[in-house]
Amino acid sequence: KNEVEQSPQNLTAQEGEFITINCSYSVGISALHWLQQHPGGGIVSLFMLSSGKKKHGRLIATINIQEKHSSLHITASHPRDSAVYICSYNTDKLIFGTGTRLQVFP
Amino acid sequence: NAGVTQTPKFRILKIGQSMTLQCAQDMNHNYMYWYRQDPGMGLKLIYYSVGAGITDKGEVPNGYNVSRSTTEDFPLRLELAAPSQTSVYFCASTWGGSYEQYFGPGTRLTVT
Numbered sequence: 001k002n003e004v005e006q007s008p009q010n011l012t013a014q015e016g017e018f019i020t021i022n023c024s025y026s027v028g029i030s031a032l033h034w035l036q037q038h039p040g041g042g043i044v045s046l047f048m049l050s051s052g053k054k055k056h057g058r059l060i061a062t063i064n065i066q067e068k069h070s071s072l073h074i075t076a077s078h079p080r081d082s083a084v085y086i087c088s089y090n091t092d093k094l095i096f097g098t099g100t101r102l103q104v105f106p
Numbered sequence: 107n108a109g110v111t112q113t114p115k116f117r118i119l120k121i122g123q124s125m126t127l128q129c130a131q132d133m134n135h136n137y138m139y140w141y142r143q144d145p146g147m148g149l150k151l152i153y154y155s156v157g158a159g160i161t162d163k164g165e166v167p168n169g170y171n172v173s174r175s176t177t178e179d180f181p182l183r184l185e186l187a188a189p190s191q192t193s194v195y196f197c198a199s200t201w202g203g204s205y206e207q208y209f210g211p212g213t214r215l216t217v218t
Contacts, residue, residue, distance in 0.1 A: 092156055104215065
């Protein structure tokens with residue numbers, strides 16, 4: 001059983017739609033990371049958050065540490081947002097979620 | 107800071123050959139990791155290190171070896187390459203806990 005569960009696994013959207021990706025984890029952590037990987041590309045860190053909410057452009061990440069849940073929102077989605085989104089946290093290893101594959105069509 | 111660097115970017119090996127994938131970071135991170143990513147799949151941990159001189163196996167260590175003689179460098183050695191080792195290899199580093207994760211650009215390895 002994966003220690004970090006993401007939903008949905010796959011997501012298809014039309015350009016302009018509001019996107020939400022969810023992440024649930026089972027242990028107490030100090031911070032959660034959201035990562036992005038474009039097809040055939042490298043892994044980019046989008047957010048690290050310990051509480052509340054962070055915003056960067058059209059991307060918003062929220063976390064509820066008590067409920068062990070985080071969400072990544074994309075407002076006004078665009079085809080260039082098509083990528084795999086991964087939530088993660090640090091222990092002595094990096095623990096990754098199952099990933100959400102997002103495709104945004106024009 | 108250069109962040110996490112990996113060399114080479116691409117490599118084609120013949121079955122049975124050996125090679126070393128290089129990874130270096132200039133942020134004085136104590137934690138370093140090697141992951142492999144097969145097409146369409148997630149990241150699988152090969153080896154990791156919590157500090158210079160300390161290494162430990164991840165979930166898929168067979169066919170690989172590592173060393174961590176300095177804080178900066180964490181090379182991954184492939185001995186007797188096999189087609190099953192065809193993958194993209196990512197190196198990562200962090201101070202752990204509530205610190206940022208940093209990833210190298212990846213090495214795309216094909217074994218034929």
